[in-house]
Amino acid sequence: MSEIYYIIFDTIVFEITRENNLDKILAYQIDKKESPPYIFLTEKRIPEVLEIYRKTISGRYPAAFIFPSPSVEIIGKATYFDDQFFLIVAYTEELPLYVPFDKLISVSKIIIYEDDPQKIKVIGACGSDALNILMNNNNLNNDNDKNKKELKLRHYTIDLRKANLNNLTRFFIYNSVNKQSNKDGEMKVAGTYIFIGEDENLSCKQSYIAPKDIKILEFYK
Numbered sequence: 410m411s412e413i414y415y416i417i418f419d420t421i422v423f424e425i426t427r428e429n430n431l432d433k434i435l436a437y438q439i440d441k442k443e444s445p446p447y448i449f450l451t452e453k454r455i456p457e458v459l460e461i462y463r464k465t466i467s468g469r470y471p472a473a474f475i476f477p478s479p480s481v482e483i484i485g486k487a488t489y490f491d492d493q494f495f496l497i498v499a500y501t502e503e504l505p506l507y508v509p510f511d512k513l514i515s516v517s518k519i520i521i522y523e524d525d526p527q528k529i530k531v532i533g534a535c536g537s538d539a540l541n542i543l544m545n546n547n548n549l550n551n552d553n554d555k556n557k558k559e560l561k562l563r564h565y566t567i568d569l570r571k572a573n574l575n576n577l578t579r580f581f582i583y584n585s586v587n588k589q590s591n592k593d594g595e596m597k598v599a600g601t602y603i604f605i606g607e608d609e610n611l612s613c614k615q616s617y618i619a620p621k622d623i624k625i626l627e628f629y630k
Contacts, residue, residue, distance in 0.1 A: 415509045418497070420447065422473035425455055425462040434490060436475050445485030449475065452491060454595045456629055458498060458583055471583065472499040476628070496596065496629040500580035504604070504624070511612045513626075514603040515539040517562060531565040531603065535613030539602065567603075568619035580625040596629040 423446070424435040434449040455462075461469050474497040479488070490496070513535065520530040538561050569577075604624040605611050611618055 415507045416476060416513075417478050417507055418474050418476075418499070418504045419506060420475040420478050422459075422462060422475065422496070423469075425459060427463070433487075434475070434496070438478070438481075447475070447479055447484055448487045449490035449494065450487055451489070451596075452594070455496070456498065456596050456598075456627075459496075470502065470579075472501060472504065473497065474499065474504075491630075495599065498627040498629065499624065500583060500626070501576045501624040505607060508604060510536050510539050511614065512605050512607065513539050514565060514605065514613045515560075516601045516603060527568070527570045529567050529569065531567055532562055533565065533603075534560045534562055539600075539613075563613075564616065565613075566617050567605075567623070568617070569623070570619070572620050573622045576622070576624045598627050599630040600628045602626040602628070 419438050420436050421439070422434055422436045426433045426435075431450045431452060432455050434447075434451065434455070436447045436449065437444075438447070458471065459473055462473065476495045476497050479494070514531060514533045515535065515538065516531060516533045518532040520532075522528070522530070602625070604626060605613065605618055605620045606622040606624075608621060611620060
């Protein structure tokens with residue numbers, strides 16, 4: 410596998426329907442709506458938080474993307490989604506087109522302290538470790554100690570005092586309201602990631618991070 414240093418958020422989901430016991434995910438690359446859409450078919454049920462995409466309304470939240478970016482050769486052709494792509498749920502109204510992996514923290518655990526709500530503790534992985542988690546479909550919530558050691562888990566302190574907390578707050582609200590039932594046949598979270606923003610001085614290699622913005626991404630399979 411060739412090395413990848415960033416995620417491209419260019420394939421945007423705009424509608425989800427259900428036909429013949431399959432969920433059909435329709436997506437465009439960027440805003441090229443003059444061309445036919447990508448058509449992805451999955452036997453799994455989409456996560457409940459994206460049920461809003463079954464309705465023909467504008468301003469859908471959270472945003473949803475397909476990763477990795479599909480080939481233009483399959484535009485307009487029904488393509489099976491399972492085992493080839495991830496469905497990304499982004500708890501934000503906008504994302505940069507390119508997100509470097511050193512701006513992502515793959516989350517194992519988030520700890521919020523009542524006596525110091527302006528900071529959160531995060532146990533997770535970063536950089537190429539996050540890439541391995543994503544592409545190999547490892548789940549950091551797995552209790553396998555061997556996997557956790559190989560993933561080089563780090564301990565982070567994230568200072569929220571200067572951060573825009575709108576996206577983080579909405580993530581916690583949506584996550585509590587739309588908690589997965591974990592029924593058979595539903596997509597499962599393959600990984601949860603914190604995007605620490607585009608500030609060039611910030612990196613997931615740092616143990617203390619004070620971002621101006623913070624966004625949560627969930628990768629479903």
